[in-house]
Amino acid sequence: MLSSLRRPSILPGFGFAFGITLAYLGLIVLLPLSALVLRASGLGVSGLWAIATEPRVLAALKVSFGLALAAATVNAVFGTIVAWVLVRYEFPGRRLLDAAVDLPFALPTAVAGIALASIYAPNGWVGSLVAPLGWKIAFTPLGIAIALVFVGLPFIVRTIQPVLLDLESDVEEAAATLGASRLRTLLQVVLPVLVPAILTGFALAFARGVGEYGSVIFIAGNLPFVSEIAPLLIVVKLEGFDYTGATAIATLMLGAAFLVLLAVNLIQAVARRRLGNV
Amino acid sequence: MQVRAQNIIKRFDGGPGNAALDDVSLDVGSGELVALLGPSGSGKTTLLRVIAGLEQANSGQVFFGDEDASQKSVQERRVGFVFQNYALFKHMTIAENIAFGLEVRTRGTRPPKAEIKRRVLELLDLVQLSGLDKRRPAQLSGGQRQRVALARALAVEPKVLLLDEPFGALDAKVRRDLRRWLREIHDRTGHTTIFVTHDQDEALELADRVAVLSKGKIEQIGTPDDIYDHPATPFVHDFIGEASSLPVVARDGSFWLGAERIGLPVLGGQAGQGRLFVRPQDVVFDQAGGIPAEVVAVRRTGAARRAEIAFPALGGERVEINAPAALNFQPGETLPVRFMRGTFYPG
Numbered sequence A: 001m002l003s004s005l006r007r008p009s010i011l012p013g014f015g016f017a018f019g020i021t022l023a024y025l026g027l028i029v030l031l032p033l034s035a036l037v038l039r040a041s042g043l044g045v046s047g048l049w050a051i052a053t054e055p056r057v058l059a060a061l062k063v064s065f066g067l068a069l070a071a072a073t074v075n076a077v078f079g080t081i082v083a084w085v086l087v088r089y090e091f092p093g094r095r096l097l098d099a100a101v102d103l104p105f106a107l108p109t110a111v112a113g114i115a116l117a118s119i120y121a122p123n124g125w126v127g128s129l130v131a132p133l134g135w136k137i138a139f140t141p142l143g144i145a146i147a148l149v150f151v152g153l154p155f156i157v158r159t160i161q162p163v164l165l166d167l168e169s170d171v172e173e174a175a176a177t178l179g180a181s182r183l184r185t186l187l188q189v190v191l192p193v194l195v196p197a198i199l200t201g202f203a204l205a206f207a208r209g210v211g212e213y214g215s216v217i218f219i220a221g222n223l224p225f226v227s228e229i230a231p232l233l234i235v236v237k238l239e240g241f242d243y244t245g246a247t248a249i250a251t252l253m254l255g256a257a258f259l260v261l262l263a264v265n266l267i268q269a270v271a272r273r274r275l276g277n278v
Numbered sequence B: 001m002q003v004r005a006q007n008i009i010k011r012f013d014g015g016p017g018n019a020a021l022d023d024v025s026l027d028v029g030s031g032e033l034v035a036l037l038g039p040s041g042s043g044k045t046t047l048l049r050v051i052a053g054l055e056q057a058n059s060g061q062v063f064f065g066d067e068d069a070s071q072k073s074v075q076e077r078r079v080g081f082v083f084q085n086y087a088l089f090k091h092m093t094i095a096e097n098i099a100f101g102l103e104v105r106t107r108g109t110r111p112p113k114a115e116i117k118r119r120v121l122e123l124l125d126l127v128q129l130s131g132l133d134k135r136r137p138a139q140l141s142g143g144q145r146q147r148v149a150l151a152r153a154l155a156v157e158p159k160v161l162l163l164d165e166p167f168g169a170l171d172a173k174v175r176r177d178l179r180r181w182l183r184e185i186h187d188r189t190g191h192t193t194i195f196v197t198h199d200q201d202e203a204l205e206l207a208d209r210v211a212v213l214s215k216g217k218i219e220q221i222g223t224p225d226d227i228y229d230h231p232a233t234p235f236v237h238d239f240i241g242e243a244s245s246l247p248v249v250a251r252d253g254s255f256w257l258g259a260e261r262i263g264l265p266v267l268g269g270q271a272g273q274g275r276l277f278v279r280p281q282d283v284v285f286d287q288a289g290g291i292p293a294e295v296v297a298v299r300r301t302g303a304a305r306r307a308e309i310a311f312p313a314l315g316g317e318r319v320e321i322n323a324p325a326a327l328n329f330q331p332g333e334t335l336p337v338r339f340m341r342g343t344f345y346p347g
């Protein structure tokens, strides 16, 4: 068994490196997750279900999943445009703009949260602009969605960029010589090749949005049933010593994350089969 | 359809620097197969792209037949363009790739579904890929992909077929097969065809006429025989086939290599200093006498040998010549050589 694992590799040290990899992944990733699942399994499916359908939990899950979905959708559209502009056009400041895309990644989420909350609050730059119209952004689900768009953007842009770079412009030129208009070329030639990357970025941004905590809690207002997100509810439950409840919600979110990862892998497998590595 | 490019000037930087195309004119007759040949950077691809409308010339015009195509968009020009790296649509099947040019037509001019399907199968047959219509580009070899690219270009019934280094990305064997095959297709379909290549064998073997480009200008255009046997400029002589050159003087009805007289007749009007271009077969070792030359190096090339010789009278200038394998000589020896042929360019 081990020898068959070993054979394909001509690099020395496979056994050692493989051992370290397994141990590391096991300790850092799998162990805590297994502990979580183990703990939750004490509840049983019906126990889990009972907690998940508590009105306040259900509302929080709806907020987290619904808004993450909305934010990822917005990003799928605008992130694609941003990636397109960054790859296709030469303009002064392009590198700077390109670097700025990573800011939501690099920034401590709390910093992002406070910054967002302060400009969208009723007395902030943007908040005070829309306040006369009777609109409120911060401390509403809209504010949460904005925070999620903010943290999700790099996922979309960074997954699409390499694919766009890889897409030779001669494919578009070929379409033009065959008589296809610019719009048609974009829709029928460029977009289909980007779809797997867009979907992957969408899934990643969605996963990030569902679990996002730091940048959201400041702008969310955290009103139960209105703008309370699931991760916050875990904290609330922990603070109230309701470990079982917290575990149950955590397990649900873990399951969701797994599903997203599965989806990403499926998308990529299908894309690889259809597009090949030409 | 006849294709004419007239006085094309194209600069990429927009400034007065070196032009990628410097006042180039090219006439291609209906049904002709013309090669644009030249070293990398000589402007071949740019000329092809200007004709296609993929690149806008700074000045000059392009005519298809009597019609001025200069102001027309790529889409309107209806050219078949084949790219070096195939540029196939990866997410479409082979059949969808070929049908693309017909499917994108506006409602009035688009052929009915059944007709498109029939044409696709016909073209697949023409490029000898019948049965592969449901595959995707990733499942084909390089040579097969290039054939799909050609079928796709032919599907729109182009006025002119333009190929940019069509075999550049393929290995030598496939290149040779495809070359012959392209000639057959051309003879069968009769499209006016222009193709770009930096491979002189390809150009000479395939084309009716060859245009040799250098530094944004056409140096010479003519049949392969013309180009090879009567190169018009030193550049063409140097670029086509193998050649070396020597500084000579034309005087008193003869060429002189230093103090040695070369037994080649001077044609009318040739006089003064210049360079004599010779091909490896133009100079031979001759025990009966000739100009003494020192053998610098000897290589084996297939059935014969290739000797690099230098003339003591001229310092470092060297010439490559063919030598029979049977002839026994070593580097360092001095042997007499005789000039059988050569082309003189004054200057």
Ligand SMILES: Nc1ncnc2c1ncn2[C@@H]1O[C@H](COP(=O)(O)OP(=O)(O)O)[C@@H](O)[C@H]1O
Pocket (backbone or CB within 6 Å): B012, B013, B020, B038, B039, B040, B041, B042, B043, B044, B045, B046, B047
């Ligand atoms: N898109 C471009 N931008 C700037 N310069 C270019 C571009 N395309 C070609 N050139 C320049 O124009 C000249 C001719 O190029 P090209 O037509 O591609 O030569 P060839 O096909 O003979 O190798 C080269 O000096 C090249 O650097």
